[in-house]
Amino acid sequence: MLLNKPLVAILLSAPMALAHAGAWNFQYQGFYDPQIQAFDDSMVLSGWFAGVDLDANDVISASELTALHIDGINYLACGGPLTCVVPAFAYAGGANLDFSVARFYRDSTLSVGYGIVTGDKINTYVTEDGNTNYMAEWHWTDATTLSVSPVPEPAAWMTLAGGALLLAGRRARVRAGGPG
Numbered sequence: 001m002l003l004n005k006p007l008v009a010i011l012l013s014a015p016m017a018l019a020h021a022g023a024w025n026f027q028y029q030g031f032y033d034p035q036i037q038a039f040d041d042s043m044v045l046s047g048w049f050a051g052v053d054l055d056a057n058d059v060i061s062a063s064e065l066t067a068l069h070i071d072g073i074n075y076l077a078c079g080g081p082l083t084c085v086v087p088a089f090a091y092a093g094g095a096n097l098d099f100s101v102a103r104f105y106r107d108s109t110l111s112v113g114y115g116i117v118t119g120d121k122i123n124t125y126v127t128e129d130g131n132t133n134y135m136a137e138w139h140w141t142d143a144t145t146l147s148v149s150p151v152p153e154p155a156a157w158m159t160l161a162g163g164a165l166l167l168a169g170r171r172a173r174v175r176a177g178g179p180g
Contacts, residue, residue, distance in 0.1 A: 028046070050065070097118065
């Protein structure tokens with residue numbers, strides 16, 4: 001079966017329409033811990049996010065996020081007794097990731113909260129019957145590092161597989177004496 005060249009070009013370029021979409025893993029490492037009054041290089045904040053740059057400004061903003069997972073929780077899809085908010089988010093490529101998030105649980109006697117403002121602090125608290133039972137903070141410093149890496153997209157793998165199949169088909173036709 002001979003495919004028409006424009007159709008093949010369209011099929012192979014379709015994943016490129018998703019060029020402004022992606023998913024990334026991130027990890028911040030090393031925070032100042034006021035509880036021990038020292039920098040803790042073993043403290044890690046990690047997760048992943050996905051988004052689509054709908055306005056083509058090379059920045060994934062909060063309104064363009066499709067997922068934001070931190071500590072195994074998707075902040076865009078909290079449910080049940082857990083409430084999550086993402087008041088700010090911006091990823092401009094490389095090591096330019098800034099966000100603020102919060103999650104909390106409340107019932108008649110217990111309140112548990114966790115918040116992150118990148119570049120500032122991570123905080124958590126537990127109150128019971130109006131009394132704070134636990135509170136902790138970790139602060140960003142100049143020594144806090146960030147690494148961000150892309151997660152391979154299915155579209156990229158499909159493009160690679162499609163190209164390999166086309167090359168294999170062409171090679172088979174040439175070996176069989178057909179047109180290359």
